[in-house]
Amino acid sequence: MPQDESATRIQIRNRALILDAALDAFSAEGFTGATLDGIAGAAGLSKPNLLYYFKSKEAIYRALLDHLLETWLDPLRAIDPEGEPLEEMLGYVRRKLALARDFPRESRLFAGEILRGAPVMGDALSGQLRALVDEHSAVIRGWMEAGRLAPSDPHHLIFSVWALTQHYADFETQVQAVLGARRDPWAEAERHLETHFRRVLTA
Structure with missing residues (x-):
């Protein structure tokens, strides 16, 4: 029994190592540029050992994206229809920016999948994601029709939140190059986006 429990802990550890190494590879090099050899080496495993846990590069990629979608939808799910509209929307902006700040590799992985035409996530985007956004x-x-938020197109408002928050992760190198090393882009972004969306949304 101790051996079985130890093996389980090793399996959990190795899967985590593989997924972490793959996240680095896919977010930096894209699906095409990442290789099983490179992922295995970064995880400290042999390629045959990696293939014991995942049958292919596609299987690793899909595992990362399956987990990512749930994480990416959580900030939108947290909007409370019974809450104060302006604060609910500003809270959504803060959560999306925090997600980009805390999970930049995941943001770039997601962006890469979309740029590829969403071959893995296409059904989820037009199904689960679309339903939640709708x-x-x-x-x-x-809220807008009740005069509690300034009128605009709600779908495009959500797209704007995505664009203005995920930009700081997907183009982090560019942002930091422009601002310089002594400035904190995330703190500045939070203040800017709070001001921007408060003006846009205030009725």
Whole structure:
């Protein structure tokens, strides 16, 4: 029994090592540029050992994306239809920016998948993601029609939140090059986006 428990711990550890190394590779090099040899080496495993846990590069990539979608949807799910509209929307912006700050590799992985035409996530985007965005767009539209938020297109408002928050992760090198090493882009972004969306949304 101790041997089985030890093996389980090793399996959990090795899977985590593989996924972490793969996240580095896919987010930096894209799906095409990443290789099983490179992922295995970064994980400290042999290629045959890696293939014991995942049958292919595609299987590793899919495992990362399956987990990522749930994480990416959480900030939108957290919008409370019964809450104060402006604060709910500003809270959504803060959560999306925090997600980009804390998970930049995941953000770049997601961006890379979209740029490839979403071969793995296409069904989820047009199904699960679309349904969630439609649901919350209806809530936002109701707030706008009640005069509790400034009128705009709710879908494009959500797209704007995505663009203005994920930019800081997907183009982090560019942002830091422009601002310089002594400035904190995340703190500045939080202040800027708070001001921007408060002006855009205030009725």
